[in-house]
Amino acid sequence: MSADGKLHLGAFMRPVSLHTGSWRHEAAWADANFNFDRLSYLAKRLEAAKFDAFFMADHLAVLNMPIEALRRSQTVTSFEPFTLLSALSVVTDRIGLVATASTTFDEPYHIARRFASLDHLSRGRAGWNIVTTSNPDAALNFGRTEQPDHAERYARAREFYDVVTGLWDSFADDAFARDAASGQFFDPERMHVLNHKGEYLSVRGPLNIARPVQGWPVIVQAGASEPGRQLAAETAEVVFAATPTLAAGKAFYADVKGRAVAAGRSRDDIAILPGAFVVVGDTVDEARAKRAHLDSLVHYESALASLSVALGVDASGFDPDGPLPEIPETNQSKSSRERVIALARNEGLTVRQLAQRLGGYAGLAFVGTPGTIANDMQQWLEEEGSDGFNVTFPWQPGGLDAFVDRVVPELQRRGIFRREYEGTTLRDHLGLRRPENRFFPE
Amino acid sequence: MSADGKLHLGAFMRPVSLHTGSWRHEAAWADANFNFDRLSYLAKRLEAAKFDAFFMADHLAVLNMPIEALRRSQTVTSFEPFTLLSALSVVTDRIGLVATASTTFDEPYHIARRFASLDHLSRGRAGWNIVTTSNPDAALNFGRTEQPDHAERYARAREFYDVVTGLWDSFADDAFARDAASGQFFDPERMHVLNHKGEYLSVRGPLNIARPVQGWPVIVQAGASEPGRQLAAETAEVVFAATPTLAAGKAFYADVKGRAVAAGRSRDDIAILPGAFVVVGDTVDEARAKRAHLDSLVHYESALASLSVALGVDASGFDPDGPLPEIPETNQSKSSRERVIALARNEGLTVRQLAQRLGGYAGLAFVGTPGTIANDMQQWLEEEGSDGFNVTFPWQPGGLDAFVDRVVPELQRRGIFRREYEGTTLRDHLGLRRPENRFFPE
Structure with a gap:
């Protein structure tokens, strides 16, 4: 059962939908990859339904698939996550905004800076989905002839996380006095120079941006492998699980929460949210x-x-x-x-x-009436299969509207999903505390 | 004289203002580094005044300065350009949005993708200010113990430009049929795989984003050195000059336009816009x-x-x-x-x-009445010192409001600045043609 006994819901989004047939649906918005108005509508609907977060999937390459599959794929093109989520921050007030960013093909200074900026823009709603990028086609877009191996990617990811969170801690919250009379804009004594020199990364710092509103944007991960689970247990605050059955969900849940406790964290420091494809009908x-x-x-x-x-x-x-x-x-x-x-x-x-x-869509699916879907979700919650779900919709807007209009009220009626946001930040929604600044403890 | 005989105006912005004393001004918005409402106001004011572009200055480090200067500096922290400009694209309709991005400390796939995404989001208003980043403190934030030398930075920049523009050309404009009946989302025959292998960069492609609305976002540069001028002459569409006097402006203008012609381009393919600090008074x-x-x-x-x-x-x-x-x-x-x-x-x-x-602020400044400022600007235009200016304001909002309310109408009255936008894209504003796709010529 989640810390507050309620479901937490992310929306796992691609502009058109993850389902590969979705764009051909009669009522689908097949043009949504580059239509901001469509995405603005969807984000506002999810916010009105009190979703915890809007989660933007991402890739760093055109996916490698047979040409006959590729020509039918809506995945080939879409907005880049930071530009899209920054724009969505303007048309929403409360919903969390989670972007995927790679620890293998990007620089920690850039990543720290962009998530901090998105967190300031959105007043505390940013989340970082840490991926190590297993796609070998991505490597070829970044000057690598071969993909770094799995263990090396995870070792670098762990160090990358330390650097990014260290950069986020560059300034104490009270560093910026902006005292016009004395002329002191900020206090350099309240600024920390990271001077990181590690196995994979050398980054001096400080970050040229004040500490994020949330301290750190929420850390999200989806690793299912042994090193992936361990990284999640040590660092993640939301785990995007890919458990296809309740039995698999319970095993994964127990394993990752157990690892977190072994790593000195609390079970409630991590919310486990499997991806779930939901199709709603009258019967x-x-x-x-x-x-x-x-x-x-x-x-x-x-x-x-x-x-x-x-x-x-x-x-x-x-x-x-x-x-x-x-x-x-x-x-x-x-x-x-x-x-x-x-x-x-x-x-x-x-x-x-x-x-x-x-x-x-091959993963976990709930296909039924609002009542059967709520039953299934409640069972996962009560039996500790998950703390909620990253819901993905069969097509947009119809499939999303059906979930929002019919399933969410049923979850609310049962008392297992919020009717109003409890706070203003993504951490508030998830019941996560604001991390202490390691260089400027309170 | 510019191609259309009129001034082109960019606003060279830092959230608080470039002038190091600005944040202490009684009427300044000292909190603008993280106050989106302030920046939204400024961008809308500039758009109402029909500015060509909102140009966001940037750095990849906290600037190295003596501690007593640093503690007084408002430059130490602010939004990151892509997140900010993406958000501003939602609250504006016409003004161009120019971001600085480094060819030394970033990857061409990321840069191509983000500018393309900003161009789609803003429906054709993105511009890329290409910088090679001379600041040695930036190198230390990206794992380099020393800054690459000047010649190498420019050689890499030239190749980087080829790769980014090549990635923008990954898809023909008609590639995306989205034909639900046949199931063809796009035509792989209308997709080009770049397969770039050069001295500094190896990038396979294709970009996972459709060709930008403008074909390519507008290319901006500020190089004043010999290789900087040559790079600008070969590639830039806007040159941000730092010429402090009309004599220097005329010499620079003649040199860069001459180099462009020598490189096989037209004089009108480049707009030269020096930075200008403008202070308006009644006298x-x-x-x-x-x-x-x-x-x-x-x-x-x-x-x-x-x-x-x-x-x-x-x-x-x-x-x-x-x-x-x-x-x-x-x-x-x-x-x-x-x-x-x-x-x-x-x-x-x-x-x-x-x-x-x-x-x-040590550079070119126009300090006077709306009439004397318009006289100066007109003289620069008519004597081919520039095609307009990147205006920077002494403090915000007051200094910007004064320019918009008092100088712009005077320029319009003289017929040397637009009263309405002629088109919808930044290229339209600047009178630049849409580049042909090199892989899919019309």
């Missing part, structure tokens, strides 16, 4: 039909790649309109393969439907 | 008194450093309240020394007043 069947329609808009040839990966076998020879044949054991993770096979059997999906399901 | 004496008051707010001990540098001798032993003593010849540039000596003699300044003048 469960209607919601399923909505999803099936959306999945049918996914291109079969490209979806086949997702199915082949999930099963660990080449699925291109299967009869698209027949049932899933028997699948032999492979090197592919057993739980993933069995989950996919069970999905096909339980829902009676053809190979084509199964591929399109996985190619559309 | 010339009143304007001078306003400036003298502002200068008196500059700290003498820190101003002495500016005077010593300008003269090439240590001025700390001079009587602050006496006249400037005789100054021997030194290695310091003769024109700079003679200009400072003449300034002291002509205006009868004490050593203190002279130091505070130079420590406040």
